[in-house]
Amino acid sequence: MKAKILVTLLMLCCAFAYGQKSKTKVIAHRGAWKNTSLPQNSISSLNAALRLGVFGSECDIWMTADSVLVVNHDPHFYELSVETSTYQQLLAVKHPNGESIATLDQFLDIITKQKATRLVLDIKPSKISKERSIVTAQKTYAAVEAARAKKIVDFILFDYDACLAIEKLDAKANIAYLLGDKSPEQIEKDGLWGIDYYYKLFEKNQAWVTDAKERKLTVNVWTVNEEAMLQSFIDQKVDFITTDEPEMALKMTKK
Incomplete structure (x- = not known):
């Protein structure tokens, strides 16, 4: 009898874990800024995302002329490069x-x-050189490692060589590709964690979500802000949705 009870409990635990894993999770794009009137990629927008309780908060990483890693979306911080x-x-x-x-x-x-809440680091490709893109990626990984934050940080990149540079440093790191010119088959072959593509690319390549899941890759879609589109990707059971409307997305994923 005890053995049967133990098996039943294990099955329930596995079912619960699977349900949790299959549910789409919300990533706040550049923090929670749109409905809070806070600056994107700021400490205040990060803290707002934490208060919301999103699964992840995305931010963008650049390297300054003196090799400081800073958080900003565009290549310019207001008027300064x-x-x-x-x-x-x-x-x-x-x-x-x-x-x-x-x-x-x-x-x-x-x-x-x-x-x-996880921190999702979008490491921007350098406007100066390919080599600088790779160095920025390597320094970002080193900073995460030094902060003992590897268990709570994901890496996303537009530069495929920079993806592979991090993968070379740590094959277990969560690294997803952003540009969308690689198939799930190629991503799997190169040992990356997943695909993180613009929503229109999934509309053009409707088999990619299923293909990626079959290959045990994670699927994130960005940047999804419309209710109907949010629901469409939730229905497809993508792993993550990156959005400027985390408040709305959280309500929808909790239904």
């Missing part, structure tokens, strides 16, 4: 709410003080 400016020069410019440009180290310090 990030890659050709020093960190001190960038500190002279402020977000509208008075915040300075954030560093990756600051984000890692915040994310490692909690366990509910």
